[in-house]
Amino acid sequence: MPLPPARQLSRPARYALLALGHAAFITGLIGAFLPVLPTVIFWIVAAWAFGHASPALQARLFAIPGAGRHVEAWLLRGEISRRGKCFAAGGMLAGWLSIGWIMHWDPLLLIPVGLLMSGVAIWLWRKSEPDFSGASTAPDESIQCPVFTGSDSEKRD
Incomplete structure (x- = not known):
């Protein structure tokens, strides 16, 4: 089930979601090295926030080797x-x-x-x-938040 299309957000709301996404991502990154702090749950929050503020950042999170496909499976299909x-x-x-x-x-x-x-x-x-057999680490093109493939102006986010 793809994410719904992105909607227009006000600049403060977008910046707040980006700040939340970055804070959650950094916390999850720290958790990758500290056994008492989880990683994936923070990256799920980051993917949600990035998905609403910046689909390109969400796609980059989904492309992280090892963890990205698990976050994507949970957010898009509810699979663990x-x-x-x-x-x-x-x-x-x-x-x-x-x-x-x-x-x-x-x-x-x-x-x-x-x-x-x-x-x-x-x-x-x-x-x-999820069935990860034959899965690649590249973002799935069927998702409505892939890395932009259009002109350079569309790639900036």
């Missing part, structure tokens, strides 16, 4: 890879165990948090998985 599901479930389990250890295994906290995380895990594992 099996590896992503495993990492997310493992992160939730590690978070639940950390909360238990820090809060001295208080059941009044652990039971509701565990139920919430279990619900998220069930939802997560029911999401469809």
Whole structure:
């Protein structure tokens, strides 16, 4: 399902979305090197913000080797890879165990948090998985936000 066509935004709204996109992208980049900070969720926020402010920047984010296709699969089709599901479930389990250890295994906290995380895990594992076989890292031309292919004036964004 392609993104809807871009609409005209006021200059302040566009700059605010670009600032949000850049902040989220940089936070995700930091998360690529720090195990306690996630990467893909911040890049999903960045792709959303860039998609509304600058389709060319969104296409560049989708073209990042390794992570871009996962962000694109989630934003355009709501798909999550099996590896992503495993990492997310493992992160939730590690978070639940950390909360238990820090809060001295208080059941009044652990039971509701565990139920919430279990619900998220069930939802997560029911999401469809993308088929990356034969996928290239180039932006998909069927998306309505590819890197502009027209004249130089259209390429500037």
